[in-house]
Amino acid sequence: DTGVSQDPRHKITKRGQNVTFRCDPISEHNRLYWYRQTLGQGPEFLTYFQNEAQLEKSRLLSDRFSAERPKGSFSTLEIQRTEQGDSAMYLCASSLVGGGGNEQYFGPGTRLTVT
Amino acid sequence: GQNIDQPTEMTATEGAIVQINCTYQTSGFNGLFWYQQHAGEAPTFLSYNVLDGLEEKGRFSSFLSRSKGYSYLLLKELQMKDSASYLCAFMDSNYQLIWGAGTKLIIKP
Numbered sequence: 001d002t003g004v005s006q007d008p009r010h011k012i013t014k015r016g017q018n019v020t021f022r023c024d025p026i027s028e029h030n031r032l033y034w035y036r037q038t039l040g041q042g043p044e045f046l047t048y049f050q051n052e053a054q055l056e057k058s059r060l061l062s063d064r065f066s067a068e069r070p071k072g073s074f075s076t077l078e079i080q081r082t083e084q085g086d087s088a089m090y091l092c093a094s095s096l097v098g099g100g101g102n103e104q105y106f107g108p109g110t111r112l113t114v115t
Numbered sequence: 116g117q118n119i120d121q122p123t124e125m126t127a128t129e130g131a132i133v134q135i136n137c138t139y140q141t142s143g144f145n146g147l148f149w150y151q152q153h154a155g156e157a158p159t160f161l162s163y164n165v166l167d168g169l170e171e172k173g174r175f176s177s178f179l180s181r182s183k184g185y186s187y188l189l190l191k192e193l194q195m196k197d198s199a200s201y202l203c204a205f206m207d208s209n210y211q212l213i214w215g216a217g218t219k220l221i222i223k224p
Contacts, residue, residue: 031210
């Protein structure tokens with residue numbers, strides 16, 4: 001257990017539905033990242049927050065994806081009008097930039113299946 | 116531009132030693148990371164190199180040469196539980212990780 005939690009762990013939804021995932025990072029960490037991972041690939045960057053500010057969003061990310069981190073604590077990732085191509089593992093990670101190692105600690109992930 | 120490359124799959128024998136190589140190209144560099152990922156699970160942090168040389172941590176060691184854009188992860192005394200994917204990633208000038216696709220390590224008895 002890294003101290004990063006994600007909810008839910010699994011989500012099955014029908015195409016066209018909206019889904020929302022939650023991530024609770026390690027409390028003292030200032031950065032929070034969202035990634036997507038498909039089988040046989042490394043994590044694909046989606047977006048990240050420094051405290052409550054969303055500093056970057058992948059150019060590959062469609063407008064159907066949105067993320068928030070109110071008050072710089074937990075974060076949510078919403079996917080609107082889901083498509084079958086959105087099926088993947090959604091990973092959240094947190095880190096303390098400027099605090100030494102900069103390593104990212106990952107939550108267990110949310111596996112999304114769009115039918 | 117930025118890119119990172121590692122072998123897709125490697126096979127080794129229980130009790131042996133295996134070296135997984137990683138090469139990268141980037142203009143901004145803030146360190147090289149190795150993560151282990153078991154099937155269906157999230158990546159777990161193994162090592163971080165920011166200076167040239169070898170970092171040893173138990174059965175695992177990681178090496179970095181910044182001038183060559185090269186790193187390797189060395190696993191000694193392989194155990195069956197080491198069967199996993201090993202991901203290398205470098206941190207760019209914005210403190211973002213750029214990931215390789217991972218090396219699937221198969222351990223045979």
